[in-house]
Amino acid sequence: MRHGVRLAVDPGNARIGVAASDPSGTLASPVETVRRGKGDLDRIALLVVEREAREVVVGHPASLSGQEGPAARSARAFANTLARLLDPIPVRLVDERLTTVTAQSQLLSGASFGKKGAKGGKARRSVIDQAAATVLLQSALDQERSTGHPPGEIVRSSQGDSDERQG
Numbered sequence: 600m601r602h603g604v605r606l607a608v609d610p611g612n613a614r615i616g617v618a619a620s621d622p623s624g625t626l627a628s629p630v631e632t633v634r635r636g637k638g639d640l641d642r643i644a645l646l647v648v649e650r651e652a653r654e655v656v657v658g659h660p661a662s663l664s665g666q667e668g669p670a671a672r673s674a675r676a677f678a679n680t681l682a683r684l685l686d687p688i689p690v691r692l693v694d695e696r697l698t699t700v701t702a703q704s705q706l707l708s709g710a711s712f713g714k715k716g717a718k719g720g721k722a723r724r725s726v727i728d729q730a731a732a733t734v735l736l737q738s739a740l741d742q743e744r745s746t747g748h749p750p751g752e753i754v755r756s757s758q759g760d761s762d763e764r765q766g
Contacts, residue, residue: 600624600744603653607736608643610677615639616728618736619650627736629729640684658695658735678754686756693751695735
C-alpha cells in the first residue's frame with residue numbers, strides 16, 4: 600500500500616463532493632462540497648496543496664455496458680482538465696457506480712439527516728456529495744490494499760484521453 604494522502608472528487612453538474620484519506624491511505628473522510636463553476640478547479644488544487652495529496656481520484660460513472668455515456672464523458676473531461684492543472688500530481692479515473700446511492704442510503708439511516716425544508720434539502724445534497732466522494736475514495740483505497748495496485752485509469756495531463764488502465 601502506497602503511503603500518502605489521496606483526495607477524491609465526485610463531480611456533479613451543480614456540486615463536487617470532496618473527500619481525503621489519512622496519510623497512511625487507510626481511511627477516507629469527507630472534506631467539503633465545492634460549487635461547480637468558476638473557481639472550482641482552483642479550490643480543488645488548493646485542497647491538494649493544503650493536504651499535500653499524492654494523488655487525486657475522480658469518480659467515473661461507467662455504465663454497466665462498458666460504454667461511456669454523457670456523465671462519464673463529462674467526468675473524463677473534468678479529470679483531463681484537472682490533470683493538466685495539477686501536473687505532476689497524478690489524477691485517476693475510478694469507477695464510481697452506485698457511490699451516490701450507497702452514500703445516500705448510509706446517510707438516511709443516520710438520526711440527524713431528516714431536516715426538512717429548502718435549507719435542509721440543500722444541506723442534505725451537500726452532505727450526500729461529500730459522502731459519495733468518501734465512499735468512492737474508501738472503495739479505491741480498499742481495492743488498492745487488496746490488489747496491491749492503484750485502482751482505475753491514470754489520466755495523462757498531456758493528452759485528451761487516457762490509454763493506460765490498471766486495476
